[in-house]
Amino acid sequence: MMEETSLLCLLFLISLLSCTTNQARLTVSPSSSQFFNGDFVSLSCEEDDSSAGWTLRRNTSKRQRTQCRADWGTSAGSSCDINYIYPWDSGVYWCESREGPISNMVNLTVTGGSVILQSPVLPVMEGDDVTLLCKTKTTPSNLPAAFYKDGSLIRKQPTGHMTLQHVSRSDEGLYKCDISGHGESPSSWITVTEKPTATVKPITSALPSSTTLASHSSTLHLAIRVVLHLVVFCPYFISTLFMVSLYRHRAKGNKLSVSIPPTHPEQGLEDKHEDVITDVTTEHRF
Numbered sequence: 001m002m003e004e005t006s007l008l009c010l011l012f013l014i015s016l017l018s019c020t021t022n023q024a025r026l027t028v029s030p031s032s033s034q035f036f037n038g039d040f041v042s043l044s045c046e047e048d049d050s051s052a053g054w055t056l057r058r059n060t061s062k063r064q065r066t067q068c069r070a071d072w073g074t075s076a077g078s079s080c081d082i083n084y085i086y087p088w089d090s091g092v093y094w095c096e097s098r099e100g101p102i103s104n105m106v107n108l109t110v111t112g113g114s115v116i117l118q119s120p121v122l123p124v125m126e127g128d129d130v131t132l133l134c135k136t137k138t139t140p141s142n143l144p145a146a147f148y149k150d151g152s153l154i155r156k157q158p159t160g161h162m163t164l165q166h167v168s169r170s171d172e173g174l175y176k177c178d179i180s181g182h183g184e185s186p187s188s189w190i191t192v193t194e195k196p197t198a199t200v201k202p203i204t205s206a207l208p209s210s211t212t213l214a215s216h217s218s219t220l221h222l223a224i225r226v227v228l229h230l231v232v233f234c235p236y237f238i239s240t241l242f243m244v245s246l247y248r249h250r251a252k253g254n255k256l257s258v259s260i261p262p263t264h265p266e267q268g269l270e271d272k273h274e275d276v277i278t279d280v281t282t283e284h285r286f
Contacts, residue, residue: 024054024078024095024103027122033188034109034116036137041085043068045078045095045103053098056080060091085110107189114138115185117177123191130164134177134185146178167192 024047035041045054056068056075066072068080072089082089087110095103106121118133134145134157146156150173155162160179164171169192176187 023101024097026056026093026095026103026106028093028106028108031121032116032118033107033121034111034118034186035085036116037085037087037110037112039085039110041082041108043073043080043082043093043106047078047095054078054095054103055097056093057096058091058093060088062088087112109186109188111186113183113185115177115179115183117175117185117188119175119188119190123193124167125193126168126195127166130167130171130190131161132164132175132177133161134179135160136179136182139182143179143182146180148176148178149173169194 024045027044027046029042029044043056045056047054056073056078057065058068058072059065068075073080073082078095090108090110092105092107094105104122108121114137116135116137118135120130124130132147133141134143134147135141136143142160144156144158145160145162147154147162149171172190172192174187174189176185178184
């Protein structure tokens, strides 16, 4: 009963882990958090298990938790294409499965203006380099631009793009850009995630524990004792079998010699004659 209970608990834990780890990842193409009015945008739920039935949903200022469909997108399996995106399509997008788990959330901003800031739509990791691009809808993207973080000017770049090297958590915030004569972009939040620390296993963990060593030593000792017993016992056992076989063979031979009758009459007479002589000789001695 206890073994069945333990097995059920193990199966429950495995199913729980599979439910919590089986999640989709929402990606956006082109990879940007800001778009111009009329741009094409494709959103996809990258999933480990297609049977989970992931569906793209969104929250906008007009409607909440709506599913990708004809009024604002074209659904193709776990993907959703927006052929012509409008400013009212700005909002939060995510993937949701039938079982309940959801993916990461992505905030998209669609502007009717002439300047956008291309920034990472997904969180970036500590230590990575992040490039921000300030671009206009009708002119080349290499115009001089000024970049701002949380409302404060960072620096002006003559080529219209700026690279943040080896970002840290302090680089999180609201970023925007401005191109003189064209206007200012909306603000987008950049998230920086902590870099996972590499766990170094101690050297002793690769070695067998003292309990394992003791178990192996005990097993080896027992095996040696068995081999020694066999080495000592086998000669005695074999010799005993040999002696018993030899004894039985001799006993069988004696029995056969006594029971065999004389094959010739003359031989029987000779034996009787010898017995008479023996008797006479014995009487003469007395």
